[in-house]
Amino acid sequence: MTSAKWFERAQKVIPGGVNSPVRAFNGVGGTPVYFKSGKGVNVQTEDGTELIDFCGSWGPLILGHARDEIVDVVAKTAADGLTFGANTAAEAEFAELITTLIPEMDMVRLVSSGTEAVMSAIRLARGYTGRRKIIKFDGCYHGHSDYLLVAAGSGLLTGGTTSSAGVSPAATEEVYVVPYNDLEKVQDVLKADGENIAAVIVEPIAGNMGLVEPEPGFLEGLREATAACGTLLIFDEVINGFRLAPTTFGHTIGIEADITTLGKIIGGGMPIGALGGSTEIMSALAPLGPVYQAGTLSGNPVAVAAGMKTLELLRDESPYLKIEILGKKLADGINAIAEEKELDLHCAQRGGMFTPFFRKEAVRNLDDSKACDQKAHAAYFHHMLNHGFYTPPSGFEVAFVSAAHTEEHINAFLEAFSKL
Numbered sequence: 001m002t003s004a005k006w007f008e009r010a011q012k013v014i015p016g017g018v019n020s021p022v023r024a025f026n027g028v029g030g031t032p033v034y035f036k037s038g039k040g041v042n043v044q045t046e047d048g049t050e051l052i053d054f055c056g057s058w059g060p061l062i063l064g065h066a067r068d069e070i071v072d073v074v075a076k077t078a079a080d081g082l083t084f085g086a087n088t089a090a091e092a093e094f095a096e097l098i099t100t101l102i103p104e105m106d107m108v109r110l111v112s113s114g115t116e117a118v119m120s121a122i123r124l125a126r127g128y129t130g131r132r133k134i135i136k137f138d139g140c141y142h143g144h145s146d147y148l149l150v151a152a153g154s155g156l157l158t159g160g161t162t163s164s165a166g167v168s169p170a171a172t173e174e175v176y177v178v179p180y181n182d183l184e185k186v187q188d189v190l191k192a193d194g195e196n197i198a199a200v201i202v203e204p205i206a207g208n209m210g211l212v213e214p215e216p217g218f219l220e221g222l223r224e225a226t227a228a229c230g231t232l233l234i235f236d237e238v239i240n241g242f243r244l245a246p247t248t249f250g251h252t253i254g255i256e257a258d259i260t261t262l263g264k265i266i267g268g269g270m271p272i273g274a275l276g277g278s279t280e281i282m283s284a285l286a287p288l289g290p291v292y293q294a295g296t297l298s299g300n301p302v303a304v305a306a307g308m309k310t311l312e313l314l315r316d317e318s319p320y321l322k323i324e325i326l327g328k329k330l331a332d333g334i335n336a337i338a339e340e341k342e343l344d345l346h347c348a349q350r351g352g353m354f355t356p357f358f359r360k361e362a363v364r365n366l367d368d369s370k371a372c373d374q375k376a377h378a379a380y381f382h383h384m385l386n387h388g389f390y391t392p393p394s395g396f397e398v399a400f401v402s403a404a405h406t407e408e409h410i411n412a413f414l415e416a417f418s419k420l
């Protein structure tokens with residue numbers, strides 16, 4: 001049965017036919033593709049076609065689909081029990097590995113998604129500081145917990161709004177929203193109300209309004225300004241973590257956040273999230289401290305096994321230079337073709353993350369990203385799809401090059417792109 005037929009069936013029993021709005025193709029039009037199987041960079045669809053995947057399940061698949069070593073350990077672990085709701089040796093080993101690879105984390109708590117990790121990090125920051133308010137950045141997305149569904153990126157942006165119905169105004173009234181890369185504004189807010197602000201949360205490299213890099217001094221400035229008034233700095237590294245090196249982005253640039261959240265890559269394709277920080281801050285979590293945080297499936301043995309194997313492979317194989325070279329080749333190629341054909345676009349790229357922005361000028365915040373031509377993005381998306389390449393179905397996302405991609409895949413992508 002075709003994707004179109006499956007979508008028709010699904011829409012009757014699943015709201016919008018999807019289990020996450022970003023999959024609905026609302027930003028690009030047309031019918032979502034139904035995936036059947038994946039290996040390496042290739043996915044097979046219900047339409048009988050094969051696609052080369054540059055979405056990578058929105059980020060977890062830095063080693064590609066169904067890497068043998070990960071699938072093997074998942075199968076073996078699953079055969080020994082899917083969940084216990086009790087402690088396992090593997091979760092202790094996994095926490096040891098994470099805290100070794102991420103020196104700013106003395107302790108880490110595992111949860112089941114990035115959303116949960118961030119939701120818990122915010123509660124922890126409030127509980128630890130005894131303050132209520134937070135600062136977030138316009139266009140950053142931190143999952144779908146109430147406090148953070150304001151001025152949010154990702155699927156909300158794609159849907160044409162940046163907030164959600166059903167969120168109590170009381171929740172969002174406690175959130176200051178500041179443009180990304182606007183350090184002065186953050187300093188002003190902290191100066192005026194710092195003693196009531198529990199945390200500043202930021203995606204150190206933003207990935208939910210397309211790829212937007214922090215300008216020199218921005219993250220350093222956040223570190224300084226928060227430290228000066230006892231406000232915690234939270235780096236949401238759900239996308240960034242283990243993306244550019246086998247550690248956090250914060251660690252690679254020498255900036256220690258007070259709390260770091262992780263997800264995606266650290267589960268190797270299984271549902272997981274994590275939050276970590278110093279012993280002092282993490283000790284505020286129950287059962288040591290007063291901040292409650294829990295989960296039936298937290299530290300799930302199958303997810304932990306997949307995550308452990310993924311981090312070990314990343315540590316031991318270090319595919320990062322290869323991914324960076326391929327990512328740069330892709331972005332340089334797109335930019336050269338755009339120049340030659342006088343297309344109004346440029347490609348932002350960092351390591352394996354890239355976003356073709358459909359305007360020539362640089363994008364440094366949400367307003368810039370919103371000024372890009374979304375119709376042109378939709379045309380690009382469908383053109384690439386028709387040529388056998390799957391990229392995120394929205395102009396407000398990042399696409400991913402993985403360790404499973406090769407130069408041939410990049411050349412083929414550029415060849416197809418040149419026909420745009």
Ligand SMILES: Cc1ncc(COP(=O)(O)O)c(C=O)c1O
Pocket residue numbers: 113114115116118141142143144203207208236237238239263264273
């Ligand atoms: C930076 C960031 N934080 C949090 C989340 C939420 O993670 P999840 O979708 O696993 O709940 C995402 C992605 O969706 C994200 O990109």
Ligand SMILES: NCC(=O)CCC(=O)O
Pocket residue numbers: 020021022023058059141154155207208397398
């Ligand atoms: N960059 C945005 C996401 O990764 C979101 C995935 C989802 O909500 O399904």
